[in-house]
Amino acid sequence: MAEENNVTGTDEVVETAEGAALPADALVVAEDVHKSFGRLEVLKGIDLQVKRGEVMCVIGPSGSGKSTFLRCINHLEKLTAGRLWVNGELMGYRQKRGRLYELRDSEIAAQRSDIGMVFQRFNLFPHLTVLGNVIEAPVQVKRVPRARATERARELLERVGLPDKAHAYPEQLSGGQQQRVAIARALAMEPSLMLFDEPTSALDPELVGEVLDVMRDLAQGGMTMVVVTHEMGFAREVGDSLVFMDDGAVVESGTPSDVLSDPRHERTRAFLSKVL
Amino acid sequence: MTSPSASADGPGSKEPTPRRSVEPITAVPVRYPERWVAAGVVLVLAAMFVNMLITNPAFNWPFMFEHMFSDPVLRGVWVTLSATVLSMIIGILLGVVLAVMRLSGNPILVSVSWLYTWFFRGVPRLVLAVLFGNIAILYSTIHIGLPFDNYWMPLLGFEGDARFFEIDVRTLLSGYAAGLLALSLSEGAYMAEIIRAGLQSVNKGQTEAAQALGMSRSRIMRRITLPQAMRVVIPPTGNETIAMLKDTALLAYVPVTIELFYQLQAIGTRTYQIFPMLVAACLWYLAITSVLMVGQYFIERRFSRSERGVRDRIVGGAH
Numbered sequence: 001m002a003e004e005n006n007v008t009g010t011d012e013v014v015e016t017a018e019g020a021a022l023p024a025d026a027l028v029v030a031e032d033v034h035k036s037f038g039r040l041e042v043l044k045g046i047d048l049q050v051k052r053g054e055v056m057c058v059i060g061p062s063g064s065g066k067s068t069f070l071r072c073i074n075h076l077e078k079l080t081a082g083r084l085w086v087n088g089e090l091m092g093y094r095q096k097r098g099r100l101y102e103l104r105d106s107e108i109a110a111q112r113s114d115i116g117m118v119f120q121r122f123n124l125f126p127h128l129t130v131l132g133n134v135i136e137a138p139v140q141v142k143r144v145p146r147a148r149a150t151e152r153a154r155e156l157l158e159r160v161g162l163p164d165k166a167h168a169y170p171e172q173l174s175g176g177q178q179q180r181v182a183i184a185r186a187l188a189m190e191p192s193l194m195l196f197d198e199p200t201s202a203l204d205p206e207l208v209g210e211v212l213d214v215m216r217d218l219a220q221g222g223m224t225m226v227v228v229t230h231e232m233g234f235a236r237e238v239g240d241s242l243v244f245m246d247d248g249a250v251v252e253s254g255t256p257s258d259v260l261s262d263p264r265h266e267r268t269r270a271f272l273s274k275v276l
Numbered sequence: 277m278t279s280p281s282a283s284a285d286g287p288g289s290k291e292p293t294p295r296r297s298v299e300p301i302t303a304v305p306v307r308y309p310e311r312w313v314a315a316g317v318v319l320v321l322a323a324m325f326v327n328m329l330i331t332n333p334a335f336n337w338p339f340m341f342e343h344m345f346s347d348p349v350l351r352g353v354w355v356t357l358s359a360t361v362l363s364m365i366i367g368i369l370l371g372v373v374l375a376v377m378r379l380s381g382n383p384i385l386v387s388v389s390w391l392y393t394w395f396f397r398g399v400p401r402l403v404l405a406v407l408f409g410n411i412a413i414l415y416s417t418i419h420i421g422l423p424f425d426n427y428w429m430p431l432l433g434f435e436g437d438a439r440f441f442e443i444d445v446r447t448l449l450s451g452y453a454a455g456l457l458a459l460s461l462s463e464g465a466y467m468a469e470i471i472r473a474g475l476q477s478v479n480k481g482q483t484e485a486a487q488a489l490g491m492s493r494s495r496i497m498r499r500i501t502l503p504q505a506m507r508v509v510i511p512p513t514g515n516e517t518i519a520m521l522k523d524t525a526l527l528a529y530v531p532v533t534i535e536l537f538y539q540l541q542a543i544g545t546r547t548y549q550i551f552p553m554l555v556a557a558c559l560w561y562l563a564i565t566s567v568l569m570v571g572q573y574f575i576e577r578r579f580s581r582s583e584r585g586v587r588d589r590i591v592g593g594a595h
Contacts, residue, residue, distance in 0.1 A: 141490045
């Protein structure tokens with residue numbers, strides 16, 4: 001990679017269970033992440049770090065691998081090569097005496113429960129009410145008592161501006177409302193990291209703002225976020241760092257204002273000239 | 277952004293247009309003379325049919341009504357109903373297990389499930405019924421113990437066997453149980469395919485969303501995928517239930533003589549009133565099918581989330 005990663009932070013390191021030395025303030029560490037689907041190489045070695053409390057926006061043309069990278073972070077996609085740590089834990093594997101062991105389904109599930117994810121197409125559970133969607137994972141996975149989970153869900157629905165929709169079904173809501181419920185559903189697990197996979201791309205233009213508002217609040221509350229997006233305004237205003245990906249690699253990264261106003265690479269310039 | 281005044285001051289938007297008196301359209305409707313012709317033909321045919329029902333002595337209605345509700349027949353109805361319900365319950369449970377096995381990705385479970393479906397879908401139910409009726413020829417007693425004890429016990433120098441208790445197959449598999457087993461196992465194969473289709477109809481994003489929330493695979497199946505598959509699974513399951521009701525007539529070949537059709541036919545042959553009893557069989561099966569269809573309607577309503585009344589009931593129940 002030609003660019004130095006912008007998030008070098010302090011020089012303090014912590015030792016992981018596998019003996020790897022990771023920067024102490026990094027929540028996500030990706031090391032030479034490769035992903036192939038059959039012959040097609042989608043990620044060609046991604047090195048990235050996301051600090052605690054950082055909001056990182058990832059931009060790039062479609063097919064550049066940004067969504068795939070996001071899905072690698074919570075192990076929805078298995079890496080073909082490289083390593084990825086979240087919160088000091090190697091995702092999907094255990095390393096013992098130099099060998100990698102695949103984790104069991106339940107162990108991967110436990111790792112994922114600390115990472116919230118919001119999808120482009122919301123993926124709310126259509127057979128459950130809004131409230132049912134939000135309390136499902138806390139009750140089923142974390143064994144939170146139903147009454148407490150419900151109370152917490154109501155707070156979250158209040159926070160995303162939908163206090164009166166608790167008993168509605170997803171199909172009765174607009175796209176923007178569904179996406180805000182999806183955010184509340186992810187937050188209900190009290191994750192330390194939130195992943196957003198083009199959260200506003202499937203929305204009517206006039207509904208984009210309400211979702212971005214919720215995300216902005218979340219960022220101001222100190223949540224660590226990785227946001228794959230085409231919303232340059234959001235990236236500039238809310239993002240702490242901006243990563244431009246193309247063809248499975250990080251082309252350029254830095255502060256949003258640097259990358260957006262003064263791109264150093266021809267490919268970044270070409271992309272930005274089309275979307276700005 | 278357009279200025280809001282542009283549209284508000286647009287022509288004609290201030291004053292509502294004055295209402296003109298509305299004159300309803302009075303036009304001569306299109307005539308359909310062919311409908312009258314069809315109605316006439318149907319009416320004549322229906323009259324001929326009713327005339328036959330009344331005048332043909334072979335129907336012998338008084339005899340039919342007298343015997344249709346006799347004790348052995350009513351017991352037969354009960355046997356038929358219970359066999360339908362039980363074999364459908366076992367068949368559905370089997371089908372869920374087989375469908376989950378088939379989609380599990382575990383190559384051994386996948387092939388076991390495939391093999392099961394291949395066998396029980398391939399053999400006619402009639403043959404299965406007779407086969408299970410005669411299973412005692414194969415095993416007169418069932419021993420519960422460790423497998424292949426007759427080989428390894430002597431090898432290890434033990435005397436006797438490693439069997440803990442034994443059951444006489446003829447008592448375990450009385451005619452009714454054998455027939456029930458045949459119908460259930462066969463139904464399991466069909467239900468497996470129906471449930472597999474239902475599970476595959478659920479959007480992949482649902483599983484991903486549940487995975488991202490930290491749910492394990494088995495919990496996702498139980499809480500997310502199966503409930504959503506129900507909507508697709510229920511209509512063909514209703515079909516299967518009705519087909520099963522009719523297939524309980526095959527129990528006669530196990531043989532289970534207390535079954536409905538056997539009883540009706542027995543009365544018919546004994547009294548030489550064959551046709552009235554066949555009509556009675558038709559009426560009984562039609563009546564039970566109608567009841568089952570009403571049941572299906574309510575179950576479908578329960579599982580379709582677009583149904584308003586049901587939704588209110590679920591929401592109300594959440595308090």
